[in-house]
Amino acid sequence: MDNAVTMPGSDLTTIFNQLSLIGARPGEGVTRLAASAEDGAARAVFAAWMAQGGARIVQDAVGNQFACFDSAGEGSPWIFAGSHLDTQPRGGRFDGTLGVLAAGCAALDLDSEIKNGRARPTHNLAVVNWTNEEGARYQPSLTGSSVFSGALPFGDALALRDGTGISLGDALAAIGVDGGTGRIPPRPEAYVELHVEQGRTLAEAGRRIGVIEGTWAARKMMVTWIGRAAHTGPTPMADRRDALLAAAQGIAAFEAVIAANHPHLHRSAARLVVEPNSPNVVVERATVWFELRGLDVAELDRAGEAALVAFRAAASGTGTRLEIAADALRPPANMDSQLMAIVDETARSCGFEPLAMRSVAGHDAVALQNSGIPSALIFIPSVDGIAHHPDEFTHPEDVQAGHTVLAAVLRRLVQGGFHAG
Amino acid sequence: MDNAVTMPGSDLTTIFNQLSLIGARPGEGVTRLAASAEDGAARAVFAAWMAQGGARIVQDAVGNQFACFDSAGEGSPWIFAGSHLDTQPRGGRFDGTLGVLAAGCAALDLDSEIKNGRARPTHNLAVVNWTNEEGARYQPSLTGSSVFSGALPFGDALALRDGTGISLGDALAAIGVDGGTGRIPPRPEAYVELHVEQGRTLAEAGRRIGVIEGTWAARKMMVTWIGRAAHTGPTPMADRRDALLAAAQGIAAFEAVIAANHPHLHRSAARLVVEPNSPNVVVERATVWFELRGLDVAELDRAGEAALVAFRAAASGTGTRLEIAADALRPPANMDSQLMAIVDETARSCGFEPLAMRSVAGHDAVALQNSGIPSALIFIPSVDGIAHHPDEFTHPEDVQAGHTVLAAVLRRLVQGGFHAG
Numbered sequence: 114m115d116n117a118v119t120m121p122g123s124d125l126t127t128i129f130n131q132l133s134l135i136g137a138r139p140g141e142g143v144t145r146l147a148a149s150a151e152d153g154a155a156r157a158v159f160a161a162w163m164a165q166g167g168a169r170i171v172q173d174a175v176g177n178q179f180a181c182f183d184s185a186g187e188g189s190p191w192i193f194a195g196s197h198l199d200t201q202p203r204g205g206r207f208d209g210t211l212g213v214l215a216a217g218c219a220a221l222d223l224d225s226e227i228k229n230g231r232a233r234p235t236h237n238l239a240v241v242n243w244t245n246e247e248g249a250r251y252q253p254s255l256t257g258s259s260v261f262s263g264a265l266p267f268g269d270a271l272a273l274r275d276g277t278g279i280s281l282g283d284a285l286a287a288i289g290v291d292g293g294t295g296r297i298p299p300r301p302e303a304y305v306e307l308h309v310e311q312g313r314t315l316a317e318a319g320r321r322i323g324v325i326e327g328t329w330a331a332r333k334m335m336v337t338w339i340g341r342a343a344h345t346g347p348t349p350m351a352d353r354r355d356a357l358l359a360a361a362q363g364i365a366a367f368e369a370v371i372a373a374n375h376p377h378l379h380r381s382a383a384r385l386v387v388e389p390n391s392p393n394v395v396v397e398r399a400t401v402w403f404e405l406r407g408l409d410v411a412e413l414d415r416a417g418e419a420a421l422v423a424f425r426a427a428a429s430g431t432g433t434r435l436e437i438a439a440d441a442l443r444p445p446a447n448m449d450s451q452l453m454a455i456v457d458e459t460a461r462s463c464g465f466e467p468l469a470m471r472s473v474a475g476h477d478a479v480a481l482q483n484s485g486i487p488s489a490l491i492f493i494p495s496v497d498g499i500a501h502h503p504d505e506f507t508h509p510e511d512v513q514a515g516h517t518v519l520a521a522v523l524r525r526l527v528q529g530g531f532h533a534g
Numbered sequence: 535m536d537n538a539v540t541m542p543g544s545d546l547t548t549i550f551n552q553l554s555l556i557g558a559r560p561g562e563g564v565t566r567l568a569a570s571a572e573d574g575a576a577r578a579v580f581a582a583w584m585a586q587g588g589a590r591i592v593q594d595a596v597g598n599q600f601a602c603f604d605s606a607g608e609g610s611p612w613i614f615a616g617s618h619l620d621t622q623p624r625g626g627r628f629d630g631t632l633g634v635l636a637a638g639c640a641a642l643d644l645d646s647e648i649k650n651g652r653a654r655p656t657h658n659l660a661v662v663n664w665t666n667e668e669g670a671r672y673q674p675s676l677t678g679s680s681v682f683s684g685a686l687p688f689g690d691a692l693a694l695r696d697g698t699g700i701s702l703g704d705a706l707a708a709i710g711v712d713g714g715t716g717r718i719p720p721r722p723e724a725y726v727e728l729h730v731e732q733g734r735t736l737a738e739a740g741r742r743i744g745v746i747e748g749t750w751a752a753r754k755m756m757v758t759w760i761g762r763a764a765h766t767g768p769t770p771m772a773d774r775r776d777a778l779l780a781a782a783q784g785i786a787a788f789e790a791v792i793a794a795n796h797p798h799l800h801r802s803a804a805r806l807v808v809e810p811n812s813p814n815v816v817v818e819r820a821t822v823w824f825e826l827r828g829l830d831v832a833e834l835d836r837a838g839e840a841a842l843v844a845f846r847a848a849a850s851g852t853g854t855r856l857e858i859a860a861d862a863l864r865p866p867a868n869m870d871s872q873l874m875a876i877v878d879e880t881a882r883s884c885g886f887e888p889l890a891m892r893s894v895a896g897h898d899a900v901a902l903q904n905s906g907i908p909s910a911l912i913f914i915p916s917v918d919g920i921a922h923h924p925d926e927f928t929h930p931e932d933v934q935a936g937h938t939v940l941a942a943v944l945r946r947l948v949q950g951g952f953h954a955g
Contacts, residue, residue, distance in 0.1 A: 201763075201814065201815050202809075202810035202811075202815070203763060203810055203818075204815075247812070248812075248813060249810070249812035249813075249814065249815070254814065276811075310768070311765045311767070311768045311769075312768035312769070312770075313770075329767075331767070333813075341923065342622075342624065342922055342924075343920065343921060343922060343923055344895060344921035344922045345800070345802035345825055345922075346750075346752070346800060346825075346827055346894040346895035347731070347732045347733035347800075347919065348732075348919065348921065349733075349734075349919070350793075350800060353802075355802070357785065357803055357804065358785060358789055360782070361781070361782040361783075361784075361785035361803070362782075362786045364779060364782035365779070365783045372771075376771075379766070379767060379769075379771060380771075381766035381776070381816060382778055382779070382782070383766050383778065383811075383813050383814065383816055383817055384808070384811050384812060384813040385778060385806065385808050385811065386811075387805070387806050388623075389622065389670075390623075390697075390804075390805050390806065391622050391668070391669075391804060391805060391922075392669060392670075392673060392675075392754075392804050392805040392823040392825070393622065393668065393669055393670065393675065393804065393825075393895075393922065394622050394623070394625075394670070394804055394922040395802060395804055396804055397624075402813040404767075404813070404814075406767055472768070473768035474765060474768055474814075498768065498769065498770070498773070499764065500764060500765035500768065500769065501763055501765045501812075501814065501815040501816075502762065502763040502764055503763075
């Protein structure tokens with residue numbers, strides 16, 4: 114990155130359009146998988162942009178980037194704001210990226226105010242880009258924020274492998290992230306994240322600002338059926354143990370049983386790995402990633418048990434063996450109520466009537482909150498709720514609303530902080 | 535390949551063990567996908583081995599290798615024998631490779647007899663390694679033999695793409711096969727192929743030699759369901775158009791409807807490509823490779839139509855769109871009856887009582903026969919019928935039987951030829 118290049122300063126539209134080009138293809142949205150070359154390019158632009166604005170750039174060993182404004186001085190407490198720059202394959206431009214860049218713009222403007230004597234910081238501020246929020250390339254998702262907050266050991270994160278066997282550590286090293294650099298800021302007093310809703314609740318309620326009370330719970334299961342490779346032609350049907358047939362029956366039965374008994378739970382099977390995946394070889398191994406999401410943990414338990422019954426039936430009907438490689442419950446999170454009140458109050462002072470709402474999906478703010486860092490999550494509407502798709506879109510006036518509220522919340526927190534009740 | 539290395543001559547066990555190491559991993563069988571580095575290494579060993587035995591090595595533009603023994607002189611007709619050196623992923627050692635190497639050993643011994651004056655050739659002999667018989671990396675299978683016999687244009691074959699988008703032409707170029715080299719022999723008067731059975735018919739009948747009368751027909755369908763990418767969390771269930779759910783229902787219904795109405799047809803869905811294949815994105819595209827195999831084309835037609843009904847139901851039930859990307863019938867082949875009689879008679883003269891039988895799978899001999907080149911296919915037993923699996927095995931005494939009969943058939947054909955009735 115050439116530091117002589119003129120960066121766009123705190124104009125959100127300009128920096129957003131610039132970032133949106135990285136990993137973009139016409140008609141296919143943006144693909145910036147975690148620790149890919151495209152992710153590396155986005156990181157470099159983010160770092161150069163923030164550095165030009167006066168920030169001190171550091172990163173930790175899992176690749177989380179911190180653009181630090183140490184205005185309050187060493188030893189002062191910290192406020193963090195941010196989100197993530199990685200995307201899904203053929204994802205949208207707004208998811209994650211908007212939260213990082215809006216926080217960056219707010220930080221630059223606030224820093225100017227501080228330098229001009231119009232604001233007096235009691236807290237330092239860091240704009241954060243968390244590594245692998247999406248979980249598209251590496252599972253589990255929310256990797257960087259979970260490592261920072263202590264829920265996931267560094268070494269476990271770096272040892273995660275993608276579908277081709279490349280570890281997160283090696284992938285990060287390949288884009289130049291090889292160990293931490295510089296003084297990483299300590300756990301902050303509060304974290305604030307702006308994000309697009311990925312649903313239609315705000316639009317249907319006619320609101321521009323959502324204040325997230327908490328999230329749904331999720332049960333995520335990774336299930337493998339193991340059969341036996343054989344020729345698809347001569348092998349007698351009675352001799353076959355077809356892992357793909359088992360997986361297909363498992364996926365179909367999962368949807369049928371949950372739709373019938375728990376219709377309001379969100380559920381999916383969205384990733385499937387088949388081996389050897391040759392048209393002429395009966396499938397030996399088929400692994401499926403299932404998700405169940407809902408508010409009520411007891412109901413998720415019952416639904417998950419029903420799913421396991423369906424998976425076992427698919428195994429016994431096909432002569433395959435079932436392995437539950439992972440079965441993890443992500444409990445429902447409750448965001449910090451005092452911080453929520455600050456966001457609500459600030460939004461009203463900016464002229465918006467916020468909607469208190471729940472998030473179905475996890476976000477970095479949820480990972481931090483669950484590990485004891487008071488966190489706020491602010492939503493703005495997304496058109497038709499389209500997410501993880503090239504057509505994802507948020508109207509400029511909604512982006513402006515989110516940017517305004519985020520900046521006002523940060524201005525308040527940096528001048529006086531926040532003490533969890 | 536260093537020509538100073540001592541090659542194993544016509545000892546089948548030695549050359550077979552040597553070839554079996556190429557692409558082998560402990561417990562995982564042999565992986566020599568067509569036009570891979572491993573396939574390139576196998577080709578080099580085959581060429582060096584045959585060249586050291588006195589053969590003239592040429593290859594055509596699709597990579598078919600011909601080890602030519604021009605003993606009868608230019609202008610004389612040709613006999614071909616061979617099979618293929620490519621394998622399935624984690625495949626067996628015998629499938630294809632045994633046919634090439636047994637033909638090579640027979641050719642070397644026959645050439646010695648000719649040079650010693652103990653045999654008088656009327657026909658030249660070529661040992662052939664056909665490119666991409668398996669169809670694991672590139673579909674359709676039987677690529678090289680179909681190109682040679684005129685059923686598949688050269689250009690179409692070279693333009694085939696693997697799952698990662700690499701063309702067969704580029705993959706061949708990467709292992710040094712870039713255009714044909716030398717005088718390719720003309721269409722032969724006859725082709726003979728030795729192959730392991732991949733079924734249990736011979737073992738159950740207590741026979742060592744099978745003479746193939748013909749093959750089953752096959753209907754191969756490549757079917758895509760197209761939905762819409764969306765977040766697996768917040769997206770309302772009613773809004774989802776899940777292509778993997780459609781594919782799963784399609785695969786499950788395909789098996790159910792064929793098992794109920796056409797239980798003696800062999801059927802499979804063995805390859806599935808899912809996009810974007812991220813755990814957090816509702817699947818946008820799922821493509822499945824289906825096969826139906828049987829003797830009766832009219833029944834395959836009916837079964838195929840029933841399958842299409844099931845596929846359409848899966849599409850309409852999930853709000854996805856169905857595309858039939860390919861739907862091809864491979865008609866049942868009948869091998870050349872006069873050549874069959876020669877094989878039968880020769881086998882008996884060697885002390886074996888052959889079994890006339892049908893092959894479920896296609897083989898290079900079938901591709902040639904279907905294009906008007908009289909061809910014979912000789913089977914030897916495979917233990918438990920295991921095929922396309924690391925445990926594939928044929929007992930040494932059965933290998934010896936096949937080698938003996940193949941050599942005797944070639945000795946007869948090269949001294950007097952064969953004139954299709």
